[in-house]
Amino acid sequence: MRLVGEFLRGHTETVILSILNNGDNYGYEISKIIKNASKGIFNITQATLYNALKRLLKEELITNYWKDGLNGTRRKYYAITEKGKLVLEECRRDWHLIRHFLNDLIGGTYER
Amino acid sequence: MKDKLKEYVEKEFEHVKQTKEILELKEEVYGNLCDQYEEFIQVGYDKEEAYLETIKSVGSFHKPDSSLAYFTRRTTIVLSIFSIFYALLIPTVFFLIGIYGIIIQLLSVLIYVIFYSVGLFRKLEKLDTKNYYLLKNNLKIHLFYFVTMFIFPISLLFNLGSHYIFYLSFVLIFILLVSYLLIFFIDTLWITEGDYKVLDYIKKHLEIIYMGVVIGIISSYDFFSSLSNYNVNPLYLVLGIGLFLLSLSSLIMKSMTHITKTNLIIRIIAYIYFLGLSILSIYDILYGLNVIILLLPFSILYGISLYLKRQSKAQKITSILNQIGFIGIQFPLILYFVGGLSPFAYLLYFTHTTVYFGPYFYKLFPFVIVVGVLICLLVWIQFKKSPIEQKIIETIKTIFYIFLIDIIHHKLITLFMGNKDTIRSQSAVIPYDIKITLNAYFVMIFITYLIFNKIKVKY
Numbered sequence: 001m002r003l004v005g006e007f008l009r010g011h012t013e014t015v016i017l018s019i020l021n022n023g024d025n026y027g028y029e030i031s032k033i034i035k036n037a038s039k040g041i042f043n044i045t046q047a048t049l050y051n052a053l054k055r056l057l058k059e060e061l062i063t064n065y066w067k068d069g070l071n072g073t074r075r076k077y078y079a080i081t082e083k084g085k086l087v088l089e090e091c092r093r094d095w096h097l098i099r100h101f102l103n104d105l106i107g108g109t110y111e112r
Numbered sequence: 113m114k115d116k117l118k119e120y121v122e123k124e125f126e127h128v129k130q131t132k133e134i135l136e137l138k139e140e141v142y143g144n145l146c147d148q149y150e151e152f153i154q155v156g157y158d159k160e161e162a163y164l165e166t167i168k169s170v171g172s173f174h175k176p177d178s179s180l181a182y183f184t185r186r187t188t189i190v191l192s193i194f195s196i197f198y199a200l201l202i203p204t205v206f207f208l209i210g211i212y213g214i215i216i217q218l219l220s221v222l223i224y225v226i227f228y229s230v231g232l233f234r235k236l237e238k239l240d241t242k243n244y245y246l247l248k249n250n251l252k253i254h255l256f257y258f259v260t261m262f263i264f265p266i267s268l269l270f271n272l273g274s275h276y277i278f279y280l281s282f283v284l285i286f287i288l289l290v291s292y293l294l295i296f297f298i299d300t301l302w303i304t305e306g307d308y309k310v311l312d313y314i315k316k317h318l319e320i321i322y323m324g325v326v327i328g329i330i331s332s333y334d335f336f337s338s339l340s341n342y343n344v345n346p347l348y349l350v351l352g353i354g355l356f357l358l359s360l361s362s363l364i365m366k367s368m369t370h371i372t373k374t375n376l377i378i379r380i381i382a383y384i385y386f387l388g389l390s391i392l393s394i395y396d397i398l399y400g401l402n403v404i405i406l407l408l409p410f411s412i413l414y415g416i417s418l419y420l421k422r423q424s425k426a427q428k429i430t431s432i433l434n435q436i437g438f439i440g441i442q443f444p445l446i447l448y449f450v451g452g453l454s455p456f457a458y459l460l461y462f463t464h465t466t467v468y469f470g471p472y473f474y475k476l477f478p479f480v481i482v483v484g485v486l487i488c489l490l491v492w493i494q495f496k497k498s499p500i501e502q503k504i505i506e507t508i509k510t511i512f513y514i515f516l517i518d519i520i521h522h523k524l525i526t527l528f529m530g531n532k533d534t535i536r537s538q539s540a541v542i543p544y545d546i547k548i549t550l551n552a553y554f555v556m557i558f559i560t561y562l563i564f565n566k567i568k569v570k571y
Contacts, residue, residue, distance in 0.1 A: 028144035031169075046141055046170050073143040076136070 012044065012052045013061075014095070017088040020062060020080040026069075027053070027076065053078060061087055117145045120167050141170065 019025060019033050031044045056062045061084035069075040080088070103109070121142045125134055145166050152162035 026144070027140060028147040031144075043169065046144060050137065050141070069143055069147075073146055074139060075143050076140045 011095075012048065013056055014088070014091040016049075016052055016056060016078075017061060017080060017084055017091070020078055021085065021088055024077045024079040026067075026078065030078070056084070059087075060084075114146055114149070116163060117149060117166065118142055120170075121145065124170065145170070 015034060016030060019030055025033075027046065027049055031046070031049055034042060034044050053062070053064075056078075057064065060081060062078050062080055064076050064078050066074045067077050121138050124141075125138055148169060149162050149166045152165050153159070157165065
């Protein structure tokens with residue numbers, strides 16, 4: 001499990017874009033999806049999540065808006081932008097490529 | 113528990129400028145934490161466990177810098193060992209060279225703060241939040257009592273004239289000092305909370321013995337026998353009760369992690385009482401002048417600055433109350449400390465130094481400078497990373513203290529001493545009703561202390 005955290009940490013922003021591509025969402029739900037998908041191995045802190053979201057906002061890959069939540073609290077929802085969708089597509093293409101050569105490199109099946 | 117979560121979020125961002133972005137971030141983080149907390153509760157965690165698990169998920173929003181937090185562990189340990197040896201030297205120095213010993217004592221308190229801050233920052237860095245707040249609160253209480261108790265034995269020696277009391281006080285204070293340092297040292301070594309609690313238990317009981325035997329019995333006896341034998345200006349008794357209320361409310365506040373309606377009401381009553389008292393004391397030259405001229409305008413000014421700085425209404429109210437309370441408790445001690453009733457005055461007399469008072473008080477200027485520099489340094493360390501508003505507030509506070517020392521000292525010395533020769537007669541130095549007031553204050557502190565020890569402290 002040593003590599004999981006490292007890998008995910010390097011792809012936090014892509015993961016967030018991918019989650020938002022399935023629909024608008026807010027901080028806690030995003031972190032929960034990540035945690036569940038990684039079978040509890042990767043527990044993203046709020047600070048890490050916030051910094052990643054901040055970078056995505058700055059690059060205009062996502063936008064945000066407030067919505068009333070339960071118990072009188074407000075939730076800040078995030079939505080992917082058109083630019084974000086394009087970047088996500090690009091990242092997904094890169095990921096397929098990376099996945100193949102990492103399979104070979106780490107799995108030891110590469111050609112000499 | 114959600115209030116506690118809110119408080120946690122506030123603390124996480126308390127030293128950051130409260131921009132619109134930060135306010136929104138706080139709201140967002142708080143909302144997320146509430147959701148997470150609810151989920152923990154639903155799956156069967158109890159409230160405390162759910163709270164701790166929830167705050168673990170926060171992480172750190174602050175970027176690392178080269179501050180104290182990043183001292184290495186080895187450095188911290190070396191510094192702690194040094195501080196213990198340093199403290200062990202204090203008693204010798206204190207007895208041998210009087211005034212210089214006390215200056216070293218002040219320096220040592222400063223050093224403890226620095227060294228212990230290093231340890232606390234390291235805890236914060238490791239996100240050991242529970243321990244961090246536990247120790248932070250304890251440190252505040254320790255320093256408060258440490259400073260207070262340091263003044264007691266010397267005052268008792270000269271007020272009541274018993275050298276045995278002085279030696280007893282000294283031995284107990286020394287034991288306390290060493291136990292504090294052991295706790296700090298052990299804590300720095302990351303020994304468990306259980307070990308810490310055992311030491312804290314021993315220390316607390318030593319304190320109670322000290323306060324009970326030395327302050328409680330002796331001072332109470334002196335106070336009540338004085339009451340039965342002399343006509344006492346009732347204003348001073350009223351002041352004593354006011355101070356008691358302030359001390360009590362402040363200690364209750366210190367023992368709480370957040371404001372409840374009960375402790376807020378107690379504080380409000382105490383402050384109304386204290387302010388009413390100040391108005392009453394217009395008719396009294398000594399307390400009237402000092403309280404009205406010095407204390408209140410500053411409290412108002414400082415209170416306004418804090419009011420403007422804080423965000424929520426509850427925080428605004430607490431800021432003002434805390435400030436007035438702090439000055440209210442410190443004021444009599446400062447008055448005692450510098451106003452011709454000072455232990456320094458007697459020590460100077462005792463050690464036959466050439467420094468005298470009254471119109472000659474400017475000769476004390478180097479001492480005032482030393483104290484001023486120490487206060488400034490402490491303030492600088494505490495608020496190194498704070499926003500500009502906080503720095504301004506602390507600067508005002510520091511200047512105030514330095515001026516207060518000078519002005520009160522001058523006023524009281526000229527009122528009661530007249531000239532340097534009168535210092536050689538103790539009866540001329542301390543008007544009897546003031547002496548009684550001070551003893552009343554000690555009694556009140558003692559009662560407050562015992563009550564405080566009975567209150568379950570929540571961290």
